[in-house]
Amino acid sequence: MIDLTPATMPKRRQERGMPWEQAYAIARDTPSPLAPQTTAIGVASGRVLAAPIHARSAVPGFDNAAMDGYAITGAGPWTITGRALAGKSVAPSTLRPGTAVEIGTGAPVPAGCEAVLPYEACNRDGSVVAGTVGLRPHIRRTGEDVRPGDLIVAAGRIVTATVAAAAVQAGVDDVSTHRPPTVTLLVTGDEVITSGTPGPGQVRDSFTGLVSAVTSRAGGVLHTSHTVRDDPNLLRAALEDADTDAIVVSGSSSAGAADHLHNILDEQQATWHVRGVACRPGHPQALAVLPDGRWLISLPGNPFAGLVAVLTLLEPLLRTLAGKQQCPLPITAVTGTVPATPCGVRIVPIRFGEAAMQIIATNGSAGLHGVAAADGLAVLPADWSDSNFATILTVP
Incomplete structure (x- = not known):
């Protein structure tokens, strides 16, 4: 029989909770971005730049043809003396007036080349080509787009596939990014099951998918998720074992006989930043930081209320840890x-x-x-x- 005498009953927290706007702002503004780390550009996608990307080489890296045709110099007609293709240059290194080299797009133009005459703007008769040079020379000059040292992307931007491609094009192999925050999810409750049809008194875990999606959207990584029975010792051990930047606990957040989280955090001298929010649903949500710097986000056990807490506290917290720019909510x-x-x-x-x-x-x-x-x-x-x-x- 459970003893529910006044001495053994848990104390109910009567505070109304702080305003929702204040709780959201605290979760957004209290943490600092995680320390930068050097990241290979090939695996930096989705991370946030901690430092700007500057070009290490010119783009283009050499004078090259912008069209398929003939590299020419001097007045025509021109005698064809060779051929140059991208990646294969067997043409003369220098053009003499009145000569031409058949050339492919992207191939280096010989020294002395004044223009590339496109195929569609000329006529060829054997080894002689004739045509009229237009207003555009159809030559991409070295550094025409980017010079060494030019800014490619500013700090704070997310590394997208396009950002990565622009960096690679400019000779960049490594970039400085903020480390993605890692998250442990502890789903508490004797009634929670992770698969199968719930029996009497049971519910399926509906938190893992929600937390995983929001964590990823915020720039973090859900490291692990597992269930914890309603036992303070088990919850205490699970908190100690969670070696991640943030710990999310669903359930155990109120003042009932099976709600142990607040007492455990008080024992561990956690610093509370949010302890109840004046909203419906989602009032018994909380944000704390443990003495070793790990963040703790407490979610109500009811799924809709838990989702509200995920969007109110977890997402802005992780966005800041990941170094993402915080835009005003619509x-x-x-x-x-x-x-x-x-x-x-x-x-x-x-x-x-x-x-x-x-x-x-x-x-x-x-x-x-x-x-x-x-x-x-x-x-x-x-x-x-x-x-x-x-x-x-x-x-x-």
Whole structure:
């Protein structure tokens, strides 16, 4: 029999929680980007540049033909003396007036070349070619696009495939990037199963996919995810074993008999930055940092409420750790009706409408089916009314 005398019952936290906007700003602004590291450009995709990329070589690296045709010098007609193709140069190194070299696009032009006469602008008779030189010489000169030392991409930009290609073209092999933050997810609860059809009193883990998607979107890496039974010793051990930049704990976040996280963090002298947020759903979310510098994000156990916490605390935190630029959240008009929330914000699923975002029905803090049909979540302040503007969160 469980002893629920006043001496053994857990203390309930009565605080209303800080304003949602403040909690989001704390998660975004409190951490610092992770230390830079040298990264091979071939594996830097998706990372954030900690330093600008400067060209190490000229682009083009040599004078070359911009068209297929004939490299010429002097007045025509011109006598053809050889052929030059990209990667294969057997033509004379220097052109004499009145001579020409058949040339392919990208091939080095001989010294003294004044223009490339395109095939379509000339006539060839045996070893002689004639034609009229146009306004464009069709020669790409050394350093015409980029010179050594030129800025390719500024710090703070994400390394995309195009950024990587531009860097490689300019002779860059390595870049300085912020290390992607790593995340451990602990899904707590005796009732949680990871596969199969839930039996009486059981629920499937719906957090791993959500946390993984948002972590990746924010520039981080979900290192591991596993379930933890409702045992304080097991949770304490799992926290100690989590060797990642951030630890996400779903469940164990409130003040019930099976909610041990807050007591454990107090024991470990964690520094609390957020301990409850004035929002519905998602009130019992929290953000703390352990003495060794690892971040702890506490998610409510109900899936919709947990998703709200992921978007409120986890995503802005990881974006900053990854070095990503923090853009203001979008604000747009929202139509519909919701129950009043006098002591905070209400967060609801919305869908694109003809003139504004429209609120769609939900099923409390647990169900995800309403969110699955949504294009985003609207953060509605206490004084919000139909067709007023609201901050929008993007669902994963």
